[in-house]
Amino acid sequence: METKTKIKEVLVNLLKVKPEELKDAVALQESIGVDSTEMVESVIALEKAFGVKLSPKEITKSSSIDDIEKVIQSKFAK
Amino acid sequence: MAKIAITGIGIVSPSGIGKRQFWANIKSGRSFIKEITRFDASRYPSRIAGQIDELDKYSNISERLLKKIDAFSHMALIASELALQDAGIDIKNEDPNLVGIFLGNAIGGWLYAETELRDLYLEGREGVSPYMASAWFPAAPQGQVSIYYGIKGFSKTVVADRAGSLMALGYAAKVLNKDKLNMILAGGMEAPVTPYALLCCNTYGALSKNNAHPQEAYRPFDKKRDGCVIGEGAGIVVMEGIERASKRGAKPLAYISGYSATCDGIDRINCSADGKELARAIKAALSEAKTNVDEIGYISLDGLAMDLWDDSEIKALQSVFAGRLKDIPVSCPKSMFGNLLGASGAVDMIATILTMEHALVPVTLNLDEPNIEGLNYVTKEAKEHKIKRALVISRGRGGINSVLVVEKGEN
Numbered sequence: 001m002e003t004k005t006k007i008k009e010v011l012v013n014l015l016k017v018k019p020e021e022l023k024d025a026v027a028l029q030e031s032i033g034v035d036s037t038e039m040v041e042s043v044i045a046l047e048k049a050f051g052v053k054l055s056p057k058e059i060t061k062s063s064s065i066d067d068i069e070k071v072i073q074s075k076f077a078k
Numbered sequence: 079m080a081k082i083a084i085t086g087i088g089i090v091s092p093s094g095i096g097k098r099q100f101w102a103n104i105k106s107g108r109s110f111i112k113e114i115t116r117f118d119a120s121r122y123p124s125r126i127a128g129q130i131d132e133l134d135k136y137s138n139i140s141e142r143l144l145k146k147i148d149a150f151s152h153m154a155l156i157a158s159e160l161a162l163q164d165a166g167i168d169i170k171n172e173d174p175n176l177v178g179i180f181l182g183n184a185i186g187g188w189l190y191a192e193t194e195l196r197d198l199y200l201e202g203r204e205g206v207s208p209y210m211a212s213a214w215f216p217a218a219p220q221g222q223v224s225i226y227y228g229i230k231g232f233s234k235t236v237v238a239d240r241a242g243s244l245m246a247l248g249y250a251a252k253v254l255n256k257d258k259l260n261m262i263l264a265g266g267m268e269a270p271v272t273p274y275a276l277l278c279c280n281t282y283g284a285l286s287k288n289n290a291h292p293q294e295a296y297r298p299f300d301k302k303r304d305g306c307v308i309g310e311g312a313g314i315v316v317m318e319g320i321e322r323a324s325k326r327g328a329k330p331l332a333y334i335s336g337y338s339a340t341c342d343g344i345d346r347i348n349c350s351a352d353g354k355e356l357a358r359a360i361k362a363a364l365s366e367a368k369t370n371v372d373e374i375g376y377i378s379l380d381g382l383a384m385d386l387w388d389d390s391e392i393k394a395l396q397s398v399f400a401g402r403l404k405d406i407p408v409s410c411p412k413s414m415f416g417n418l419l420g421a422s423g424a425v426d427m428i429a430t431i432l433t434m435e436h437a438l439v440p441v442t443l444n445l446d447e448p449n450i451e452g453l454n455y456v457t458k459e460a461k462e463h464k465i466k467r468a469l470v471i472s473r474g475r476g477g478i479n480s481v482l483v484v485e486k487g488e489n
Contacts, residue, residue: 016142037146040208048204 003050004069010049011042022065029061036061046072079337079366081485082251083323083330086165086316088157088265089428092128092309093415095136096160101432103414105460107441109293110415111307117273124285126292127271128309128416146209147222148187150269153312154219155226158263165316166328167261169227178259179223179233180250181314182242182266183216184420184474188275190214216420219267219312231259237420239474240380241339242266243313244423244482248337250317260322265424267312279308279419282347282475284384296417297444298381298410299388299455306383309416313424330487332431335467336367342477349387349477353394356479360398360469367467367483371399374406374483375465376439378430380473381410382417385449391471392450394479407463409456413443423472427484434465434486 001009004024012019017032028034034042039061046068047054052075059068087097092110094100103110110128119125133149136156144152162169169177191214197205212218217235224233232253236246243266250264270279279285286305288295296307323330340359342350349356364370380391395403411429412418418425433439438460445457470482 016140016145037208037212044204044208 003072004065006049007046007065007068007072010045014041014045024065027062027064034061052076079251079255079335081320081333081335082254082317083320084315084317084332084334084431084487085323085328085330086161086163086167087331087428087431088159088161088164088314089425090130090153090157091311091313091415091418091425092130095130095132095156097164097428097432101436104411104429104432104440105436105438107443107459108414109443111292111295113289113292114271114276116271119276122276123280123287124305124307125289126295126307128307129271130310146213148190148213148218148269149310150183150187150267151213151219151222153269153310154181154223154267154314157265157267157312157314158223161263161314161316167316169229172260174228174230176231176260177229178231178250178253178262179220179229180236180246180253180262180264181220182236182238182244182246182420182424183219184237184239184242184268185270185275185278186216187214187218187269189269189272192272192274223263238478239476240417240419240422241472241474241478241480242420242423244427244470244472244480245339247334247424247427248339248480248482251334251337254317254319261316261318263314264317265312265314266421268419268421269310270308270419271310276308284382286383294444296383296413298379298383298413298442299392299448299450300445301447301449303383303388306417309412309418311418311425312421313428315424315428332434332487333485334482335485336363336365336369336483337481338362338366339478339480341479344477346476349390349473351386351390353390353397355477356391356394356471356473357397359479359481360394363469363481363483369467369483371402373467374469375463376430376433376468377406377408378426378468378470379408379410380471381412381442382473387473389450391473392453404452404454407439407454407456407461409439410442411440423470423480426472427470427482430468430470430484434468437462437464439463
Protein backbone atom coordinates (compact mmCIF):
# COMPACT_ATOMS: atom_id res chain seq x y z
CA MET A 1 0.00 0.00 0.00
CA GLU A 2 1.19 3.48 -0.81
CA THR A 3 2.67 5.23 2.25
CA LYS A 4 0.27 8.16 2.05
CA THR A 5 -2.79 5.91 1.82
CA LYS A 6 -1.61 3.90 4.81
CA ILE A 7 -1.00 7.06 6.88
CA LYS A 8 -4.53 8.22 6.14
CA GLU A 9 -5.96 4.82 6.97
CA VAL A 10 -4.16 4.77 10.34
CA LEU A 11 -5.39 8.27 11.24
CA VAL A 12 -8.97 7.66 10.09
CA ASN A 13 -9.25 4.44 12.10
CA LEU A 14 -7.54 5.93 15.14
CA LEU A 15 -9.11 9.37 15.34
CA LYS A 16 -12.53 8.43 13.95
CA VAL A 17 -12.45 11.22 11.38
CA LYS A 18 -13.79 11.05 7.83
CA PRO A 19 -11.20 10.22 5.12
CA GLU A 20 -12.17 13.34 3.13
CA GLU A 21 -11.35 15.56 6.13
CA LEU A 22 -7.64 14.72 5.82
CA LYS A 23 -6.03 17.01 3.22
CA ASP A 24 -2.60 16.13 1.79
CA ALA A 25 -1.08 19.60 2.08
CA VAL A 26 -2.96 20.99 5.12
CA ALA A 27 -1.69 20.81 8.72
CA LEU A 28 -3.61 18.31 10.88
CA GLN A 29 -4.48 21.12 13.26
CA GLU A 30 -6.22 22.97 10.43
CA SER A 31 -7.85 20.02 8.67
CA ILE A 32 -9.23 18.01 11.61
CA GLY A 33 -8.47 20.23 14.64
CA VAL A 34 -6.21 17.60 16.14
CA ASP A 35 -5.37 18.06 19.83
CA SER A 36 -2.09 17.32 21.60
CA THR A 37 -3.28 14.02 23.09
CA GLU A 38 -4.47 12.85 19.70
CA MET A 39 -1.01 13.66 18.35
CA VAL A 40 0.65 11.46 21.01
CA GLU A 41 -1.70 8.64 20.05
CA SER A 42 -1.13 9.22 16.32
CA VAL A 43 2.67 9.08 16.60
CA ILE A 44 2.47 5.76 18.50
CA ALA A 45 -0.01 4.31 15.98
CA LEU A 46 2.16 5.37 13.00
CA GLU A 47 5.23 3.86 14.67
CA LYS A 48 3.39 0.56 15.04
CA ALA A 49 1.94 0.64 11.53
CA PHE A 50 5.25 1.38 9.77
CA GLY A 51 7.68 -0.29 12.19
CA VAL A 52 9.79 2.86 12.56
CA LYS A 53 10.74 5.10 15.50
CA LEU A 54 9.13 8.52 15.31
CA SER A 55 9.60 11.48 17.58
CA PRO A 56 6.76 13.83 18.63
CA LYS A 57 9.07 16.60 17.39
CA GLU A 58 9.09 15.13 13.87
CA ILE A 59 5.33 14.78 13.58
CA THR A 60 3.36 17.62 15.13
CA LYS A 61 -0.02 19.33 14.90
CA SER A 62 1.46 21.48 12.14
CA SER A 63 2.39 18.47 10.01
CA SER A 64 0.37 17.72 6.90
CA ILE A 65 -0.12 14.24 5.43
CA ASP A 66 2.58 15.13 2.90
CA ASP A 67 4.96 16.10 5.74
CA ILE A 68 4.30 12.85 7.61
CA GLU A 69 4.89 10.87 4.43
CA LYS A 70 8.28 12.57 3.98
CA VAL A 71 9.33 11.81 7.57
CA ILE A 72 8.36 8.14 7.29
CA GLN A 73 10.01 7.71 3.90
CA SER A 74 13.21 9.28 5.24
CA LYS A 75 13.24 6.59 7.96
CA PHE A 76 12.95 3.86 5.33
CA ALA A 77 15.78 5.41 3.34
CA LYS A 78 18.20 5.10 6.31
CA MET B 79 -29.43 32.24 51.44
CA ALA B 80 -31.64 33.58 48.63
CA LYS B 81 -33.63 30.88 46.88
CA ILE B 82 -32.10 29.57 43.68
CA ALA B 83 -34.28 28.47 40.77
CA ILE B 84 -33.96 25.11 39.06
CA THR B 85 -35.12 25.61 35.49
CA GLY B 86 -34.02 22.46 33.67
CA ILE B 87 -33.69 18.78 34.50
CA GLY B 88 -31.43 16.21 32.82
CA ILE B 89 -31.68 12.64 34.02
CA VAL B 90 -29.88 9.53 32.78
CA SER B 91 -30.81 6.52 34.90
CA PRO B 92 -31.65 2.83 34.78
CA SER B 93 -35.30 3.92 35.23
CA GLY B 94 -35.17 6.05 32.13
CA ILE B 95 -33.37 8.77 30.23
CA GLY B 96 -35.16 12.13 30.23
CA LYS B 97 -37.50 13.29 32.96
CA ARG B 98 -40.71 12.08 31.32
CA GLN B 99 -39.59 8.46 30.96
CA PHE B 100 -37.92 8.55 34.38
CA TRP B 101 -41.05 9.82 36.13
CA ALA B 102 -43.35 7.38 34.32
CA ASN B 103 -41.27 4.49 35.66
CA ILE B 104 -40.78 5.97 39.12
CA LYS B 105 -44.46 6.62 39.74
CA SER B 106 -45.34 3.09 38.65
CA GLY B 107 -42.97 1.64 41.25
CA ARG B 108 -41.22 -0.63 38.75
CA SER B 109 -37.84 -2.12 39.64
CA PHE B 110 -34.96 -1.85 37.19
CA ILE B 111 -32.49 -3.91 39.19
CA LYS B 112 -31.20 -6.84 37.15
CA GLU B 113 -28.40 -9.35 36.97
CA ILE B 114 -25.24 -7.70 35.58
CA THR B 115 -24.84 -8.58 31.90
CA ARG B 116 -22.04 -6.19 30.86
CA PHE B 117 -19.32 -8.55 32.03
CA ASP B 118 -19.04 -11.89 33.78
CA ALA B 119 -19.91 -11.03 37.38
CA SER B 120 -20.78 -14.59 38.36
CA ARG B 121 -18.03 -14.80 41.00
CA TYR B 122 -18.91 -11.57 42.80
CA PRO B 123 -20.86 -11.80 46.07
CA SER B 124 -23.22 -9.12 44.72
CA ARG B 125 -23.79 -9.32 40.96
CA ILE B 126 -26.91 -7.24 40.40
CA ALA B 127 -27.25 -3.56 39.48
CA GLY B 128 -29.27 -0.86 37.82
CA GLN B 129 -27.73 -0.64 34.34
CA ILE B 130 -28.27 1.64 31.36
CA ASP B 131 -28.30 -0.31 28.14
CA GLU B 132 -29.35 2.29 25.58
CA LEU B 133 -26.99 5.19 26.24
CA ASP B 134 -25.95 5.57 22.58
CA LYS B 135 -29.58 5.95 21.48
CA TYR B 136 -29.82 9.22 23.40
CA SER B 137 -26.38 10.54 22.56
CA ASN B 138 -25.19 13.06 19.98
CA ILE B 139 -21.58 12.60 21.04
CA SER B 140 -19.20 11.84 18.16
CA GLU B 141 -17.30 8.58 17.95
CA ARG B 142 -14.12 10.69 17.99
CA LEU B 143 -14.96 12.08 21.43
CA LEU B 144 -16.43 8.84 22.79
CA LYS B 145 -13.12 7.02 22.46
CA LYS B 146 -11.51 9.62 24.73
CA ILE B 147 -13.97 9.52 27.61
CA ASP B 148 -15.35 7.12 30.18
CA ALA B 149 -19.02 6.20 30.44
CA PHE B 150 -19.52 8.56 33.40
CA SER B 151 -18.49 11.55 31.27
CA HIS B 152 -20.77 10.33 28.49
CA MET B 153 -23.67 10.19 30.96
CA ALA B 154 -22.84 13.68 32.25
CA LEU B 155 -22.78 15.06 28.70
CA ILE B 156 -26.20 13.58 27.90
CA ALA B 157 -27.69 14.78 31.21
CA SER B 158 -26.25 18.29 30.66
CA GLU B 159 -27.78 18.49 27.18
CA LEU B 160 -31.16 17.29 28.47
CA ALA B 161 -31.04 19.87 31.29
CA LEU B 162 -30.17 22.72 28.92
CA GLN B 163 -32.93 21.70 26.49
CA ASP B 164 -35.42 21.45 29.35
CA ALA B 165 -34.40 24.93 30.54
CA GLY B 166 -34.68 26.34 27.01
CA ILE B 167 -31.09 27.57 27.16
CA ASP B 168 -28.84 27.83 24.13
CA ILE B 169 -25.41 27.97 25.70
CA LYS B 170 -24.05 29.90 22.70
CA ASN B 171 -26.10 32.88 23.87
CA GLU B 172 -24.55 32.82 27.36
CA ASP B 173 -21.41 34.59 28.54
CA PRO B 174 -19.13 31.53 28.99
CA ASN B 175 -17.24 33.24 31.81
CA LEU B 176 -20.44 33.43 33.85
CA VAL B 177 -21.51 29.80 33.49
CA GLY B 178 -20.25 27.23 36.03
CA ILE B 179 -20.30 23.46 36.45
CA PHE B 180 -20.66 21.81 39.88
CA LEU B 181 -20.70 18.02 39.82
CA GLY B 182 -20.36 15.21 42.35
CA ASN B 183 -18.73 11.85 41.87
CA ALA B 184 -17.43 9.11 44.15
CA ILE B 185 -15.22 6.69 42.26
CA GLY B 186 -14.11 8.01 38.87
CA GLY B 187 -14.29 6.36 35.45
CA TRP B 188 -13.15 2.82 35.97
CA LEU B 189 -14.33 1.12 32.80
CA TYR B 190 -11.79 3.19 30.88
CA ALA B 191 -9.10 2.87 33.54
CA GLU B 192 -9.40 -0.89 33.94
CA THR B 193 -9.04 -1.56 30.23
CA GLU B 194 -6.03 0.69 29.87
CA LEU B 195 -4.29 -0.64 32.99
CA ARG B 196 -4.73 -4.15 31.64
CA ASP B 197 -3.02 -3.00 28.43
CA LEU B 198 -0.23 -1.37 30.46
CA TYR B 199 0.68 -4.73 31.97
CA LEU B 200 0.16 -6.71 28.76
CA GLU B 201 1.72 -4.37 26.20
CA GLY B 202 3.80 -1.92 28.21
CA ARG B 203 3.47 1.84 28.28
CA GLU B 204 2.78 2.11 24.56
CA GLY B 205 -0.36 0.05 25.00
CA VAL B 206 -2.00 2.71 27.14
CA SER B 207 -4.22 5.32 25.53
CA PRO B 208 -2.94 8.84 26.21
CA TYR B 209 -6.57 9.68 27.07
CA MET B 210 -6.35 7.49 30.15
CA ALA B 211 -4.91 10.43 32.09
CA SER B 212 -7.87 12.65 31.33
CA ALA B 213 -10.62 10.01 31.23
CA TRP B 214 -10.68 8.30 34.59
CA PHE B 215 -10.46 10.96 37.33
CA PRO B 216 -13.59 12.22 39.13
CA ALA B 217 -13.37 15.75 37.67
CA ALA B 218 -13.16 14.42 34.07
CA PRO B 219 -16.91 14.94 33.40
CA GLN B 220 -16.66 18.55 34.57
CA GLY B 221 -13.81 19.04 32.09
CA GLN B 222 -15.63 17.33 29.24
CA VAL B 223 -18.83 19.33 29.81
CA SER B 224 -16.82 22.56 29.93
CA ILE B 225 -14.98 21.71 26.68
CA TYR B 226 -18.14 20.56 24.91
CA TYR B 227 -20.02 23.80 25.63
CA GLY B 228 -17.07 26.19 25.95
CA ILE B 229 -18.00 26.91 29.57
CA LYS B 230 -15.29 28.93 31.33
CA GLY B 231 -16.76 30.07 34.66
CA PHE B 232 -15.84 29.03 38.22
CA SER B 233 -16.50 25.29 38.54
CA LYS B 234 -15.88 22.46 41.00
CA THR B 235 -16.17 18.69 41.35
CA VAL B 236 -17.10 17.45 44.81
CA VAL B 237 -15.81 14.03 45.85
CA ALA B 238 -17.55 13.05 49.06
CA ASP B 239 -18.53 9.42 48.53
CA ARG B 240 -22.30 9.08 48.01
CA ALA B 241 -22.99 12.62 49.23
CA GLY B 242 -20.96 14.28 46.45
CA SER B 243 -23.73 15.40 44.11
CA LEU B 244 -26.07 16.77 46.79
CA MET B 245 -23.10 18.71 48.15
CA ALA B 246 -22.36 19.97 44.62
CA LEU B 247 -25.95 21.25 44.37
CA GLY B 248 -25.70 22.97 47.73
CA TYR B 249 -22.33 24.47 46.87
CA ALA B 250 -23.70 25.69 43.52
CA ALA B 251 -26.63 27.39 45.28
CA LYS B 252 -24.21 29.19 47.59
CA VAL B 253 -21.98 30.31 44.70
CA LEU B 254 -24.99 31.67 42.78
CA ASN B 255 -25.88 33.64 45.90
CA LYS B 256 -22.64 35.54 45.47
CA ASP B 257 -23.85 36.83 42.08
CA LYS B 258 -20.59 35.93 40.38
CA LEU B 259 -22.13 33.48 37.92
CA ASN B 260 -25.30 33.67 35.82
CA MET B 261 -26.08 29.98 35.79
CA ILE B 262 -24.68 26.62 36.82
CA LEU B 263 -25.01 23.08 35.52
CA ALA B 264 -25.05 21.08 38.76
CA GLY B 265 -25.54 17.48 39.82
CA GLY B 266 -23.48 14.34 39.53
CA MET B 267 -22.66 11.16 37.63
CA GLU B 268 -21.43 7.67 38.43
CA ALA B 269 -20.61 4.55 36.40
CA PRO B 270 -19.78 1.80 38.92
CA VAL B 271 -21.00 -1.20 36.92
CA THR B 272 -17.48 -2.27 35.93
CA PRO B 273 -15.43 -5.26 37.12
CA TYR B 274 -13.08 -3.34 39.42
CA ALA B 275 -15.59 -0.78 40.71
CA LEU B 276 -18.02 -3.58 41.53
CA LEU B 277 -15.22 -5.39 43.36
CA CYS B 278 -14.52 -2.28 45.47
CA CYS B 279 -18.21 -1.84 46.26
CA ASN B 280 -18.39 -5.51 47.24
CA THR B 281 -15.35 -5.16 49.51
CA TYR B 282 -17.00 -2.21 51.24
CA GLY B 283 -19.64 -4.69 52.38
CA ALA B 284 -22.69 -2.52 51.73
CA LEU B 285 -24.11 -4.47 48.78
CA SER B 286 -27.05 -6.85 48.89
CA LYS B 287 -26.25 -10.47 48.09
CA ASN B 288 -29.81 -11.34 47.17
CA ASN B 289 -28.75 -12.19 43.62
CA ALA B 290 -31.53 -14.73 43.23
CA HIS B 291 -34.18 -12.01 43.47
CA PRO B 292 -32.69 -8.78 42.00
CA GLN B 293 -35.92 -6.79 42.15
CA GLU B 294 -36.38 -7.57 45.84
CA ALA B 295 -32.74 -7.03 46.81
CA TYR B 296 -32.66 -3.30 47.64
CA ARG B 297 -34.99 -2.90 50.62
CA PRO B 298 -34.15 0.23 52.62
CA PHE B 299 -35.54 0.39 56.17
CA ASP B 300 -36.95 -3.14 55.91
CA LYS B 301 -36.18 -5.77 58.56
CA LYS B 302 -34.79 -8.12 55.88
CA ARG B 303 -32.42 -5.55 54.32
CA ASP B 304 -28.89 -6.69 53.55
CA GLY B 305 -27.38 -3.71 51.76
CA CYS B 306 -27.96 -1.56 48.70
CA VAL B 307 -27.65 -2.33 45.00
CA ILE B 308 -25.47 -0.10 42.85
CA GLY B 309 -26.75 1.74 39.81
CA GLU B 310 -25.26 3.97 37.13
CA GLY B 311 -26.32 7.28 35.67
CA ALA B 312 -26.29 11.04 35.97
CA GLY B 313 -28.58 13.75 37.25
CA ILE B 314 -27.82 17.32 36.22
CA VAL B 315 -29.95 20.46 36.55
CA VAL B 316 -29.76 24.06 35.39
CA MET B 317 -29.61 26.46 38.34
CA GLU B 318 -29.94 30.22 38.12
CA GLY B 319 -31.06 33.21 40.15
CA ILE B 320 -34.82 33.78 40.36
CA GLU B 321 -34.57 37.24 38.82
CA ARG B 322 -32.64 36.00 35.79
CA ALA B 323 -35.03 33.07 35.30
CA SER B 324 -37.97 35.47 35.43
CA LYS B 325 -36.33 37.92 33.00
CA ARG B 326 -35.88 35.24 30.37
CA GLY B 327 -39.42 33.98 30.93
CA ALA B 328 -38.41 30.62 32.43
CA LYS B 329 -40.77 28.98 34.89
CA PRO B 330 -38.75 27.49 37.77
CA LEU B 331 -39.38 23.78 38.23
CA ALA B 332 -38.28 24.13 41.86
CA TYR B 333 -36.17 26.20 44.21
CA ILE B 334 -33.25 25.29 46.44
CA SER B 335 -33.74 27.28 49.61
CA GLY B 336 -31.51 25.63 52.21
CA TYR B 337 -28.45 23.43 52.41
CA SER B 338 -26.17 22.14 55.09
CA ALA B 339 -23.50 19.48 55.56
CA THR B 340 -21.88 17.98 58.65
CA CYS B 341 -19.45 15.16 59.43
CA ASP B 342 -19.80 12.52 62.14
CA GLY B 343 -16.04 12.33 62.61
CA ILE B 344 -15.95 9.02 64.43
CA ASP B 345 -14.94 6.32 61.94
CA ARG B 346 -13.23 5.87 58.57
CA ILE B 347 -16.14 3.88 57.12
CA ASN B 348 -19.16 3.95 59.39
CA CYS B 349 -21.49 6.73 60.41
CA SER B 350 -22.35 7.47 64.00
CA ALA B 351 -25.21 5.35 65.37
CA ASP B 352 -26.88 8.27 67.14
CA GLY B 353 -27.62 10.36 64.02
CA LYS B 354 -26.80 13.53 65.95
CA GLU B 355 -24.68 15.13 63.25
CA LEU B 356 -27.25 14.32 60.57
CA ALA B 357 -29.87 15.94 62.81
CA ARG B 358 -27.66 19.01 63.10
CA ALA B 359 -27.37 19.19 59.30
CA ILE B 360 -31.16 18.91 58.92
CA LYS B 361 -31.75 21.70 61.45
CA ALA B 362 -29.18 23.94 59.79
CA ALA B 363 -30.67 23.37 56.32
CA LEU B 364 -34.18 24.15 57.64
CA SER B 365 -32.87 27.26 59.33
CA GLU B 366 -31.14 28.43 56.17
CA ALA B 367 -34.36 27.89 54.24
CA LYS B 368 -36.18 29.98 56.88
CA THR B 369 -38.60 27.12 57.35
CA ASN B 370 -39.50 24.66 60.08
CA VAL B 371 -40.56 21.06 60.57
CA ASP B 372 -44.25 21.92 60.11
CA GLU B 373 -43.66 23.13 56.57
CA ILE B 374 -41.86 20.04 55.27
CA GLY B 375 -44.23 17.89 53.22
CA TYR B 376 -41.96 15.09 52.06
CA ILE B 377 -38.58 13.59 52.96
CA SER B 378 -36.42 11.80 50.38
CA LEU B 379 -34.37 9.30 52.38
CA ASP B 380 -30.76 8.26 51.83
CA GLY B 381 -31.60 4.59 52.62
CA LEU B 382 -28.38 2.61 52.26
CA ALA B 383 -30.26 -0.48 53.51
CA MET B 384 -27.63 -1.18 56.17
CA ASP B 385 -28.79 -1.45 59.79
CA LEU B 386 -26.46 1.23 61.14
CA TRP B 387 -27.11 3.74 58.34
CA ASP B 388 -30.89 3.35 58.06
CA ASP B 389 -31.50 3.33 61.81
CA SER B 390 -29.28 6.35 62.46
CA GLU B 391 -31.04 8.22 59.64
CA ILE B 392 -34.39 7.61 61.31
CA LYS B 393 -32.99 8.55 64.73
CA ALA B 394 -31.91 11.88 63.26
CA LEU B 395 -35.38 12.46 61.79
CA GLN B 396 -37.05 11.50 65.07
CA SER B 397 -34.92 13.96 66.98
CA VAL B 398 -35.68 16.85 64.58
CA PHE B 399 -39.31 16.18 63.63
CA ALA B 400 -40.50 14.42 66.84
CA GLY B 401 -44.28 13.84 66.77
CA ARG B 402 -44.66 15.50 63.39
CA LEU B 403 -42.72 12.66 61.69
CA LYS B 404 -45.71 10.33 61.50
CA ASP B 405 -47.51 12.85 59.25
CA ILE B 406 -44.75 13.43 56.69
CA PRO B 407 -44.59 10.97 53.78
CA VAL B 408 -41.07 9.55 53.42
CA SER B 409 -39.64 7.34 50.69
CA CYS B 410 -36.49 6.13 48.98
CA PRO B 411 -37.21 5.83 45.25
CA LYS B 412 -33.64 4.70 44.50
CA SER B 413 -34.77 1.26 45.70
CA MET B 414 -36.20 0.96 42.16
CA PHE B 415 -33.06 1.69 40.14
CA GLY B 416 -30.10 1.36 42.48
CA ASN B 417 -27.85 3.60 44.50
CA LEU B 418 -26.01 5.86 42.08
CA LEU B 419 -23.34 6.53 44.73
CA GLY B 420 -21.84 9.97 43.96
CA ALA B 421 -24.80 10.80 41.70
CA SER B 422 -27.47 9.55 44.10
CA GLY B 423 -28.23 12.87 45.83
CA ALA B 424 -28.81 14.75 42.57
CA VAL B 425 -31.05 11.99 41.23
CA ASP B 426 -32.95 11.99 44.54
CA MET B 427 -33.44 15.74 44.25
CA ILE B 428 -34.73 15.37 40.68
CA ALA B 429 -37.15 12.65 41.82
CA THR B 430 -38.25 14.98 44.64
CA ILE B 431 -38.89 17.86 42.21
CA LEU B 432 -41.04 15.57 40.05
CA THR B 433 -42.79 14.30 43.20
CA MET B 434 -43.75 17.88 44.12
CA GLU B 435 -44.76 18.73 40.54
CA HIS B 436 -47.10 15.75 40.25
CA ALA B 437 -48.23 15.77 43.92
CA LEU B 438 -47.52 12.05 43.96
CA VAL B 439 -45.05 10.42 46.36
CA PRO B 440 -43.19 7.45 44.82
CA VAL B 441 -42.67 4.31 46.86
CA THR B 442 -39.81 2.68 48.68
CA LEU B 443 -39.72 -0.74 47.05
CA ASN B 444 -39.58 -3.87 49.18
CA LEU B 445 -40.30 -2.10 52.44
CA ASP B 446 -42.59 -4.84 53.71
CA GLU B 447 -41.78 -4.73 57.41
CA PRO B 448 -40.10 -1.56 58.70
CA ASN B 449 -37.32 -2.12 61.20
CA ILE B 450 -38.39 1.08 62.96
CA GLU B 451 -42.11 1.86 63.04
CA GLY B 452 -43.78 5.21 63.43
CA LEU B 453 -42.90 6.87 60.13
CA ASN B 454 -45.24 7.60 57.26
CA TYR B 455 -43.47 5.23 54.84
CA VAL B 456 -44.91 5.21 51.34
CA THR B 457 -44.82 1.61 50.11
CA LYS B 458 -46.67 -0.62 47.64
CA GLU B 459 -48.12 2.25 45.57
CA ALA B 460 -47.48 5.94 45.01
CA LYS B 461 -49.51 8.22 47.25
CA GLU B 462 -51.18 11.49 46.25
CA HIS B 463 -49.93 14.29 48.42
CA LYS B 464 -49.51 18.01 47.81
CA ILE B 465 -46.05 19.20 48.80
CA LYS B 466 -44.63 22.71 49.00
CA ARG B 467 -41.33 21.95 50.64
CA ALA B 468 -39.26 18.79 50.83
CA LEU B 469 -36.07 17.59 52.41
CA VAL B 470 -33.47 15.52 50.54
CA ILE B 471 -30.90 13.59 52.57
CA SER B 472 -27.68 12.20 51.12
CA ARG B 473 -24.91 10.59 53.18
CA GLY B 474 -21.44 9.28 52.52
CA ARG B 475 -18.92 6.86 53.92
CA GLY B 476 -17.25 7.92 57.14
CA GLY B 477 -20.33 9.84 58.23
CA ILE B 478 -20.78 12.66 55.72
CA ASN B 479 -24.25 14.19 56.06
CA SER B 480 -25.72 16.54 53.47
CA VAL B 481 -29.23 17.93 53.44
CA LEU B 482 -31.06 20.08 50.92
CA VAL B 483 -34.38 21.91 51.28
CA VAL B 484 -36.25 22.03 47.96
CA GLU B 485 -39.41 24.02 47.27
CA LYS B 486 -42.07 23.46 44.64
CA GLY B 487 -41.79 25.50 41.47
CA GLU B 488 -44.33 27.33 39.37
CA ASN B 489 -45.53 24.47 37.20
